[in-house]
Amino acid sequence: MPRGRYSLHDPHDHTPLADEHFQCAPGPSGWRYASQLTAPDGDHLGSVDLTLDALGRPLRLELHAASWQVRGAALDGVTWVRTDPTGTHATEGNVRAHAFTGSSPAFLVATARLLRLTPSAAATRVRLVALTDPVLAPRTVDQSWALVDRETHTTDNGPLIVDAYQVTALDTGEQHTVHLAGDVVLSAPGVELEDLDSPPSDLG
Numbered sequence: 001m002p003r004g005r006y007s008l009h010d011p012h013d014h015t016p017l018a019d020e021h022f023q024c025a026p027g028p029s030g031w032r033y034a035s036q037l038t039a040p041d042g043d044h045l046g047s048v049d050l051t052l053d054a055l056g057r058p059l060r061l062e063l064h065a066a067s068w069q070v071r072g073a074a075l076d077g078v079t080w081v082r083t084d085p086t087g088t089h090a091t092e093g094n095v096r097a098h099a100f101t102g103s104s105p106a107f108l109v110a111t112a113r114l115l116r117l118t119p120s121a122a123a124t125r126v127r128l129v130a131l132t133d134p135v136l137a138p139r140t141v142d143q144s145w146a147l148v149d150r151e152t153h154t155t156d157n158g159p160l161i162v163d164a165y166q167v168t169a170l171d172t173g174e175q176h177t178v179h180l181a182g183d184v185v186l187s188a189p190g191v192e193l194e195d196l197d198s199p200p201s202d203l204g
Contacts, residue, residue, distance in 0.1 A: 004196035011189035033106040046159040053113040056114035105185035117147040
């Protein structure tokens with residue numbers, strides 16, 4: 001069960017945004033990720049709790065940020081309920097999309113798990129509901145993912161397979177690269193892995 005810490009920063013000017021203290025592991029249903037986010041000054045910012053099923057679909061998602069809350073799951077596409085900080089208003093949403101995304105590195109692992117790409121496969125289009133900070137506002141985005149490189153590194157704990165994905169935002173054409181090892185993000189725009197106390201889990 002990997003435990004560690006990501007640092008999140010603005011990908012354009014590198015302003016520090018948060019530290020995400022996480023733990024994740026394969027489970028009976030698929031994969032589970034839980035984290036707590038803290039601001040650079042140490043204040044609590046929110047949390048992420050994501051469970052995937054065996055096919056990589058979001059079985060359960062719960063996000064907290066700035067007193068806003070979103071609970072969601074794969075149901076007729078993806079369905080969610082977003083609650084305001086007072087707890088008096090809740091809005092439901094449903095989109096014909098494949099999964100959720102957001103600022104947490106968990107969503108990068110989840111999308112890769114859902115697509116199960118191989119290095120020889122063509123780029124695959126995926127529709128996601130992005131829950132954007134700081135109020136978890138939902139926005140539908142279309143991306144293209146391609147597994148462009150796979151390298152095996154020798155470590156003290158055995159071979160470590162690192163996958164490099166090219167992710168393209170289909171509305172703007174902007175491209176970036178995401179490096180994953182099992183269920184851990186090694187690097188991505190705005191994400192750095194700072195600490196890891198055990199090797200990544202192999203998600204198959």
